[in-house]
Amino acid sequence: MPPVLTGIVLGVCIFQVAGLATTLYLHRALAHRAMKVSAPLAAVFRVVIWMSSGIRPRQWVAVHRKHHAFTDIPGDPHSPKLVGFLAVQFNNVGLYRRAARDADVVARYSRDIRHDIWDRLFLDHALLGVGIAMAAVWAGLGWEVMLVAAGVHVVLYMFLNAAVNAVGHAWGKAPYPNTAFNNQWLAWLTVGEGLHNNHHAAPSSARFAHHRAEFDPGWWAILALSRLKLVSVRHRDIRLRQARPRASTAASPAS
Ligand SMILES: [Zn+2]
Ligand SMILES: [Zn+2]
Secondary structure, three states: OOHHHHHHHHHHHHHHHHHHHHHHHHHHHHHOOOEEEOHHHHHHHHHHHHHHOOOOHHHHHHHHHHHHHOOOOOOOOOOHHHHOHHHHHHHHHHHHHHHHOOHHHHHHHOOOOOOOHHHHHHHOOHHHHHHHHHHHHHHHHOHHHHHHHHHHHHHHHHHHHHHHHHHHHOOOEOOOOOOOOEOHHHHHHOOOOOEHHHHHHOOOOOOOOOOOOOOOHHHHHHHHHHHOOOEEEOOOOOOOOOOOOOOOOOOOOOO
């Protein structure tokens, strides 16, 4: 296989693994406590996130919890209704970093997220993790594969995570009365995250698909990991924060 093609395939695979770790560990397990992850699997997720994105979990959790606390009202770190769709879609990382660097935000919203010796020695150092991953691919498959794979992964990860925040608060289906929207096409690309209206309606539920013709690949992964006793789900039913179904798609106060 030519190096460029190998790099594209590898980049897509890395993106999928990083997306799985992001939605299952950072989002559903840490930020919302919708499930518990066993210690060995948590260690794997932490290393995957470190080497694929350099994200510090307590920062990600703080920014995300603040988004739920101030959804689409002043205080939301990345609302397209406040700063515009293009600003979120194309500068999601900048908006994230501005909020993540606010020590008060992290202290307030992530006080329950552990910060242990592994963070201090390794996981807090983003360039080290990403550098080790790139060096390993370079050593095993060559610099061309490494460059293409890194490029494909970074573009997909940044663009699609931004789309969850931008598209997910701009248009789509809205079965529940909140300001987020469901997009199944985005859910296929983001391990279920595109079902964002459902998620805002029931943030403590690990399952994002609520209705027929909705599919959450992340939930399928959770079921498989649950059978292997690697995760335990807080509750398998859907527990809505707001029980009344939405009559129209007009915006309403955040959930
Ligand atoms: Zn949201
Ligand atoms: Zn959430």
